[in-house]
Amino acid sequence: MRKNTRKMISLVLAALTASSLLTACSRDVGKKVDNSKAQLYIANEESGYGRTWLINIAKNFEEYYKDYDFGNGKIGVQVHLEHQLDEFGETVLTNTFKDLPYDIYYISGFAGTAFEKQGYVVDMTETVTEKIYDEDGNFAKDTGKPATQSIVDTLYDEDYIDVIYNYNYGTDQAAKYYRMPMVLAIGGIVYDADLFNENGYFVDAQGNFGATFADIESGNCSTGPDGVKGTYDDGFANTWNDFVDLMDYMVQSSGGSVVPFTWSGQMNYQRRIAFNSIWANYEGKNDYGLNFSFKGVDDELGPINQSNAYLLQQQEGKKAAIKAMYDIMSDSKYYSSDAFKNDHLEAEQEFVWSKNTDKRVAMLMEGGWWEEEAREVFDSMSDNPADAYGQRDFRLMPIPRFEGVEGIADQKNTTRVLSASTSQQFEWISAFGENTEIAKMFIQFSHSRSQLVEFTKNTGCLRPYDFAPTQEEYATFTKFTKSIYEYVYEDAKVEGCSGAEIVVTQPTAPARISNPTSFDTWIFEATVNGVNYKEAIDLFKGAPGTTVNEAFAAMQKSWPADKWGYQDY
Template identity: 30%
Template sequence: MKKCFSVIVMLIMTVVLLLPLAACTREEVNPGNKIDETKTQLRISNYQGGFGRVWLDNAAARFEEKYKNKSFEPGKTGVEIHITSSINDTAGSTFLSGLPNNPNHIIFTENVSYDAVLAGNYAADITDIVKEQKLTEFGEDVTIEDKLDTSLSNYFATTAGKYYALPHYEAYNGIVYDKDLFDIKGFWISASGEYTKNKSNLSKGPDNRGGTYDDGLPATFDEFFALCEYMTQKGVTPFTWAGGVPVLATHALVNLWADYEGKANYYLNYSHSGTATTLVNSMSGTGKPNASGTYDDMMPATSIDESNADLLKRQAGRYVALDFMQRLVSNEAFYTDLSFSPSETNLTAQGTYLLSRLESTKKPIAFLFDGVWWENEADESGKFEEYSVYGETRQTRKFGWLPFPKATTTQLNDANNRRTISTNCNNSLSFINGNIKDENILKCAKKFYQFIHTDSELQEFSVVTGTLKPMKYSIPLEKQSKMSEFGKEILALRANEYVDIVYTYARTDDFVNHPENYYPETIAWNTSLGYNPAVIFKAGNTTIKDIYDLLTA
């Protein structure tokens, strides 16, 4: 695969737009950031993106309390943690290259290649606390490695079986929907196909199973766009998203591609090992899929390896997903003008969405393209507090994570109908700085690193952020009760036996050497036309076949 300089430049610009506007340090907790010389000093760097800093402030306070009588250094008792949490200098390649002189001991970051960390010797070896030592001190009879999905342990353990970092967060993009608005306006779909407020007898939804979380939601593309049309008749705008950060909508669309393909077919794009069963041999007309949600001229099942991985650009799911976006963008009544406004950032789009149902002079908006972190990001940027004057809070408002509808009834009625979610790894990492010379400080840093990966702390991360860490853990009901409706739904997705999560990492030569080729937008629809389908379709008369021809040329 070839690098594309323009894509990298645009990605850097996108990262800047995605960043929250405010940054702070732990001076809010420790005015003046004063140092208590009687305690071991532990410094932590945190990228303050969508997952914020509250979870880390809370964890630091709990660690300080737990070890207040512990001596990590001769003549000192207890630990004092100082957190640098910002959005300007805590992520990316520049941050990475500065690590040898960075005073922070523990790093939580993103847009940093793990293999670049390895190549630069920027991280300490943590194999002992990840792979060898059980978390018995914390009441657990497992190692941190035991909590990892196999695809993650295969990647992070390196070929030598050693760990130098772990994935920081589990993130993916999709469609947020306002459950309250569905209740108020009667947008649920009944078993008989009527729109209703009565949720006692709803349709089976896109999983085609009654009595599940998606009952009453549109099951196929046709049902979805019929609902959008109905919303406009009821004075509701179906969609909004950040026009200044169009990649958010693109990343969401990647999940429709993944859902169409299913876990095994979709993961081929990263593993380059297996059999592809949905490759389009040729495309005619405008490239719209046929009535069965596929294409007439398909290739036979094909064995994939690194030598022919470019064939995966023919996966039907890529183009079925484009059909969805083209249908959406072709009707201007289905989205706000701000969806294509360069001034609409991710934060302002969240505000637009949250306020739309509360402010009587505005048209309510049903759906938002964003990341799973959106609610926490909006909360830490003050949106929920700002709008509390309307009598609603993050805890009282009810939002859901809309499952993408199936292309047609053929996919809907498939006996293997499952939901597939593709994580957007963003090269998120946590690791211990490799420049620590003092063994006592290293010991303290490793203890905190273990602490942060205990079930109790993983649970607290989820309670605060409404999202998950990419590890196996459950959350007790008493802690779930503190989560918002949206957070509970994200938690339930992980536990759903019919939902597959794909972690987009692979220890292949191309992934290791060119991680930028595996960002969602670059792996999906990157051509000379750009890589954001919504923008491409909005700009002119581009067809699905045009994009297919460019990708497969």
């Protein structure tokens, strides 16, 4: 009897263990399945963009197709969403992808490119080239206007096509679209415009600090780096020297209660974003873009191909970025004492929270998603409605021009250039999902104008597709999002303004694609005093006596010509 009881218990335990395995393969991702409707399963790698945008688009999709006959008696569609970070990261997903039930994935790029090679994802060529949108990006069938555009036609910049289309892995196969870029993750330096206004950190027409929004409004302000009045950057420091003076002014005029910068010393991406934005803006789109394609002609260095791309380490724009980091590190009053201790969330928190402390932070090195990522911090301050999410005035900082800066050749590029890590995030349709046709419909729906707006409204980031929000929609954007939109699309509104050119930081050179680890330090790597530094800021922290020229020379030594070894492609 006792033996049988033991057997019984063993069986129950075994069944429980087995059931946990079945749970892992479950298709139920949180919502009860309505069998009268078609089903769609979506996986979202929940990074800085959050989940609200996808929840809303999914709801809109369900609503739009609520009366649509999907066949087999299914009327309407039900969308199931799963939001995970590590589970949908490359390391885990590489092993689990084949067994997961999701039809669509919003995940990071590296895992996906491998999936393309292995046939894990669906060819989306027809879906993304079908002309279904009118001239405004709305579904033509809804507006009655001619269908003139496909998803590919609405891409913000044809350079994206190189990233997503010409990826045929060195074979003779015709190139296909397997993925579409998700975000235009513009980054750089974010500044607290409220603080700039309150303390008069803008520059007036005579070149003195003390100007406010009212001065800018009335035209009593500097032209800003672009040299044109009446544009986004009016009132901002024209040159890098002016900017260094501004940092000093912030510290001196506030008696030390304002700290110009903070960042994350733990996560290098924040420092890299700032470094990249200065480098890109100095070099211009073509020359900066060579660092990812290894193909073309650099204005100063001449023809660049994969066999001599190490020469790009000599770009003056890099020296300018090193100089910028040097200046920021030149006085410990210019940055927060927590900057090197912070992780990225702590840096965001410090930036936002500092309003309630005696050390208010004026600028943060970050990407466009930061406001959504710091939403909890804003929520914690929402007792004062003026401090709630989306209410405070943060803006993307225009990069001052490098003119008359000691040791740096004068900047030639006059166009706003932004570095965007767009391509690290893509959307894919899984070959292992069972609802491929519905997935394709979702992709097309999510690219219609109103849904692109939905994304921007809820993430603070743009998608890399041309779209124009209505006035009502624009009013729903946060001030920071509006600043990005304005900075990028200002040419459409202001005569004489060039708008912004954006460089996709997704490598297209085979050498870079095949050796991601080796090129991880392409941005910066230098050995000084026997220590190998991978960020310029870190170098000036660890070896404070180092000059800009020494750092620049040490960086070039990290990519010696005799150890390069790559051939042209």
